[in-house]
Amino acid sequence: MTAEAPVVGVSAGAAVHAAAERLRAAKSPSPRLDAELLVGHVLDRDRAWLLAHEDAPLAADAASRLAGLVERRAAGEPVAYLRGFKEWYGLTLRTDRRALIPRPETELLVDVAVAETTRRLAADDRLITVWDVGTGSGAVAVALARRFRTALALGRIHLVASDVSPDALELAAENLASYGVDRLVALQVSDLLDSVGAEAAPPDIVVANLPYVPQRDVDAGAGSLAWEPRAALDGGPDGLDIVRRLLTRLPDRLAADGLAYLEIGVGQAAAVEAAVGLLPGSWSCSITTDLAGHERIVTVSRIP
Numbered sequence: 604m605t606a607e608a609p610v611v612g613v614s615a616g617a618a619v620h621a622a623a624e625r626l627r628a629a630k631s632p633s634p635r636l637d638a639e640l641l642v643g644h645v646l647d648r649d650r651a652w653l654l655a656h657e658d659a660p661l662a663a664d665a666a667s668r669l670a671g672l673v674e675r676r677a678a679g680e681p682v683a684y685l686r687g688f689k690e691w692y693g694l695t696l697r698t699d700r701r702a703l704i705p706r707p708e709t710e711l712l713v714d715v716a717v718a719e720t721t722r723r724l725a726a727d728d729r730l731i732t733v734w735d736v737g738t739g740s741g742a743v744a745v746a747l748a749r750r751f752r753t754a755l756a757l758g759r760i761h762l763v764a765s766d767v768s769p770d771a772l773e774l775a776a777e778n779l780a781s782y783g784v785d786r787l788v789a790l791q792v793s794d795l796l797d798s799v800g801a802e803a804a805p806p807d808i809v810v811a812n813l814p815y816v817p818q819r820d821v822d823a824g825a826g827s828l829a830w831e832p833r834a835a836l837d838g839g840p841d842g843l844d845i846v847r848r849l850l851t852r853l854p855d856r857l858a859a860d861g862l863a864y865l866e867i868g869v870g871q872a873a874a875v876e877a878a879v880g881l882l883p884g885s886w887s888c889s890i891t892t893d894l895a896g897h898e899r900i901v902t903v904s905r906i907p
C-alpha cells in the first residue's frame with residue numbers, strides 16, 4: 604500500500620499485508636495486528652473470519668475507508684478510537700476521545716470488586732453501595748452492572764458511577780444503555796467522593812481506576828497517551844496526586860466497614876502504602892499483583 608490509497612480490487616489478505624507494511628514503515632508498535640483489525644473493521648468482520656477468507660475482495664468504498672484509517676493509525680491514533688469500540692472483559696465498549704480506552708489490567712479491578720461484593724451479598728441482607736470513582740467510559744460500571752443485574756434490580760446493591768468529566772459520563776451512559784443496564788446505575792458528576800452524603804450513602808466498596816500516569820510521561824505522549832483525555836491520565840509529578848486525594852477522603856466518606864480498591868501503576872505501591880499510613884485512625888493496606896507480576900491493586904480498609 605502507498606501512503607495515498609490502497610489498490611482497489613485487492614483481496615483482504617493483500618490489503619492486510621499492504622496496510623501492515625505501511626504501519627511498519629510508520630513505526631507502529633503492532634502493525635500486523637492493527638492491519639488485521641482495520642481491514643476487519645471496514646469489512647465488518649472479525650479477525651478469525653479474515654484469516655479464513657484472505658481471498659475475499661475489498662470493494663472500492665471499503666478500500667477507500669481503509670486508506671483513511673491506515674493513515675490515521677500511521678499518525679498514532681489508537682485503533683480503539685478508529686474502530687469506535689474496544690473489546691474488554693468480554694464486553695464491546697464504545698470508545699472515543701471523551702474517555703480513556705479501557706486497559707486489560709483494569710479487568711483485575713473488576714475481579715476483586717466482584718469477589719468482595721459476592722461475599723457481602725452472601726453474608727447478610729444489608730444494602731451494599733458500590734462506587735466506581737472516575738468511571739470514564741463506564742467500563743467497570745458496565746461489567747459490575749451486568750454481573751449483578753439481579754441484585755441491582757432487587758435493590759440489594761446500589762451502584763454509583765461518577766466522574767469529574769461530563770463528556771466521559773455521557774459516554775458511560777451510552778455504554779450502560781447499550782447493555783440495558785442504564786437504569787441500574789446512578790451516574791453522577793462528582794469530584795472523587797464529594798457527592799457522598801448529598802446524593803448517595805457512604806460507599807461500602809469503592810472501585811477506582813483514577814489517573815496515575817506521571818505528568819512527564821503524559822507530556823511525552825507515547826502510544827495512545829497523546830490521544831486520550833489528559834484528565835484521564837495525568838496524576839501529577841509522581842502520578843499519585845489524585846489517588847492520594849482520594850485516600851484523604853476515605854476517613855470521612857467510606858462506610859465504617861468499607862473497602863477501597865485502587866488501581867495503581869508499576870512501582871507506585873510503596874508510595875500509596877506510605878500515604879495510607881498518614882490517614883487519621885488505623886488503616887490496613889494490602890496489594891494484589893496482576894498476571895504480569897506487577898503490583899496493581901491497593902486494598903484499603905479501616906482496622907476495627
Ligand SMILES: C[S@@+](CC[C@H](N)C(=O)[O-])C[C@H]1O[C@@H](n2cnc3c(N)ncnc32)[C@H](O)[C@@H]1O
Pocket residue numbers: 702703704705706709736737738739740741742743765766767768771793794795812813814815834835836845
Ligand atoms: C484512568 S481513567 C479510568 C477510566 C475508567 N475507570 C477505566 O478504567 O477505563 C480515570 C478517570 O478518572 C476521572 N477523574 C480524574 N480526576 C477525577 C476526580 N477528581 N474525580 C472523579 N473522577 C476523576 C477522569 O475523568 C477519567 O475518566
